Amino acid sequence: MVTIRDVAKAAGVSVATVSRVLNETGYVHEDTRNTVNEMIKQLNYSPNEVARSLYTKKSRLIGLLLPDITNPFFPLLARGVEDEMRLHDYRLIFGNTDEDAEKEQDYIQTFQQNNVIGLISMTNTLSKKVYQDLSIPVVFLDRTSSGYPSVFADGKEGGKLAAMEMVKRGSKRITLIKGPGHLQTAVDRFQGALEVLSTSDINFYVMSTTSFSFKDAETWAKDLFEKYPDTDGVIASNDIVATAVIHEALRIGKKIPEEVQVIGFDDVPHSSLLFPPLSTIRQPAYEMGKEAAQLLIKLMKNEKLQKKNIQLPVTFINRDTTRKVDEHV
């Protein structure tokens, strides 16, 4: 391993000088800078981040917490975070928490032990206190925790959009699937849709669910069509659930979108690959990840923020599980 001493020796200067050119701090004569840089290149030296970190109590590492990388929504967010962080030379340590408080706690401890300088969390099972005790900035992504900076999509507007589009396209007996009550995003989209439906003269049925898992969703979808066989429009809590609904509808011989329309939420990558391709409310996941990274970077630099909470707009993606309508009406 080549150290700063080796470079110093080779360049005929002291380690302090090498350090100065490395960090561009303090004066150093151009000639010496040149020879030092020359030696750095020649010896293929790159500074030991660990030694650096020990002294400065900082690092270039960011912690990333997410529920499950295997769930297709999160890789998009994670990728956004990573790409933005890479632009600024930060690197990520990540952990899947499975919404399990112990895992979350464990990873947070690791982050601290490694002098991680910032945390982006897509999960918040732990009490707020844990995050308060952290001495590093935290940004919540696709989640909120009161008082903390966060980046999320406009779920309420998304819910409204879904309901409006469904009504506009002629569904009269709508089923509204309510996602897990402990997830603010799920509640928001539910509230938005509820608001629109309850002020319309449409009949609707609310079905409460407790997870986003496909397995569970299959059961609920079955239930749905049994309890409410004449429903002609389903607003699902997300794309996974919507997929299960589509499967069940097709299975029992309902035509989509002629007899039942379906709208999902998220626009995960495979939504367009389904049959029929799923109409959905798109969250700009990759951009959300980038925004969260940018927000965290500002926080780490102690920059003043205009807003601590960034809400990104959602859009209706009109594919084939909703009927066509004359947009000029």
Added chain:
Amino acid sequence: MVTIRDVAKAAGVSVATVSRVLNETGYVHEDTRNTVNEMIKQLNYSPNEVARSLYTKKSRLIGLLLPDITNPFFPLLARGVEDEMRLHDYRLIFGNTDEDAEKEQDYIQTFQQNNVIGLISMTNTLSKKVYQDLSIPVVFLDRTSSGYPSVFADGKEGGKLAAMEMVKRGSKRITLIKGPGHLQTAVDRFQGALEVLSTSDINFYVMSTTSFSFKDAETWAKDLFEKYPDTDGVIASNDIVATAVIHEALRIGKKIPEEVQVIGFDDVPHSSLLFPPLSTIRQPAYEMGKEAAQLLIKLMKNEKLQKKNIQLPVTFINRDTTRKVDEHV
């Protein structure tokens, strides 16, 4: 921040003693051990990994390199790696390389700078030399690099299986899609299928492709049915490509599986959600991740290995893009 000194002071001992109980190295009287542990708990002390790492030149960090976390196959592998690593108290730093040598190099440098103690790579764009210069063990996952330990699925057998199943189910004019030539896994599955087809009395058509991207695959699928309109069976290079084939077939009005059978490769999570649900050759991705982690751990402990290359079996998943057949025949 509470340090080892604070604990030492509180327990009325020296830092050396605290270090000894921490690392369970050397003698320490049971009574003192108890008070030290007591103080550790009371002060909520946890050792600074950075300081540790500086001295020992080790860490508890593992580097994970993958092409793109957004591609549905990789999260499965990554999750397997993570879960196994977590069991052994290792944590992951990860990077998406996009098969880009510069990014790969960058991340590797970061890993070194942070005293990462092992590397699992699902990409190998770089010349072998780069990996040779590393002083840490490397395991390739879903990839191979001659001379390096690796974990991968039995692609050749998979290709054979796909071809055999397709023939058994009555396709007579098969199209075999050959994946990117620079990926050994793609080549293996192609060779396997080729071997079976060429020793059968089936007509077949080989179509060469250069990526696994859905966008590209859409074009190839179109081509396929134009150039070979009477094909009645497609062996795709992976599930993404298979999905594009299904879409195109459906679009031009071919019945699946009655007129065209399709078999994919990988069994990514959404394969079962497609319509029709995709028949495919399943790679045990999660298990592969776990195996890779276990292999790396052995390497890091300098344990002798029975085999450096672990090949996991693949299985045919018979869903609805292939016809039923009497299994007792």
Added chain:
DNA sequence: TTGTAAGCGTTATCAC
């Protein structure tokens, strides 16, 4: 403009 040296929080080698 440059060098000396202290210090970051550990571990491990010696003495005792």
Added chain:
DNA sequence: GTGATAACGCTTACAA
């Protein structure tokens, strides 16, 4: 059994 203390590779006062 335990305690001083050097060392890990770096940054940053402070001196020169």
